Amino acid sequence: MALKFKVFAGSQNLRYGLSSKADGPMKLGRTAAQNRKSYLLRRKIGNFVMAEIIHGCKIAAISLGRNGQVAKGVDGLVTKSKKLGLLVTVADCFPVYAYDPVKQAVGLAHAGWRGTAKGIAHKLVRTMAIKFQSKPADLLIAIGPGIQQHHFEVSANVAKKFHYAKRAKNKYLVDLPKELKRQLIDAGVPKNRLELATGCTYCLTKKYYSYRRDRPKQVQAMLAFIQLL
Secondary structure (H helix, E strand, O other), rough: OOOOOOHOOOOOEEEEOOHHHOOOOOOOOOHHHHHHHHHHOOOOOEEEEOOOOOOOOOEEEEOHHHHEEEEEEOOOEEEEEOEEEEEEOOOOOEEEEEEEEEOOEEEEEEEEEHHOOOHHHHHHHHHHHHHHHOHHHOOEEOOEEEHHHHHOOOOOHHHOOOOEEEEEOEEEEEEEHHHHHHHHHOOOOOOOEEEEEOOOOOOOOOOOHHHHHOOOOOOOOOEEEEEEO
């Protein structure tokens, strides 16, 4: 079943999605490159730019002039260029999709615990405001599937970095979607313009890759995309 968000319902000039295990691994190697090509072809995305993913919080504004490139040193992308797909890979980390229906701009970020701790969701909103004069109150934002709190165990030192962390016996569990939602609300995005997917990549063994569950020698990941039509 294709990924769908109610917050984007009625947005006729917007295309977005997330691959699954059935589409094959999308991160590294020749096979992944072929999988990406096939997946994007099926979704009629001919032009694209992919974020490198370094588990930071840098967001790059890009245009059609960078078609086919990997944007180095970033975990997120924003654009006003039509028919340019923005791509990030995820495997337990969360894809954050952003759309400004007023300025006609989109953004996509890869939010793992490191990026979330550094405020990547807030940075996505800020970057769209700086680059495109997007008003936070106009944005529509959806947080895709990722590892949910009941499976996201961290050390005490990592737990201290977050508002939504709880101790369960001898372990600490962090709720990354709530952290991201908090950042977005603090950045000025209205609650009714935010949506969180409930799917857990760790639990949905047949649908999604999960780095924490599978511990593969080579990272296997899904591909998230967003595109203005």
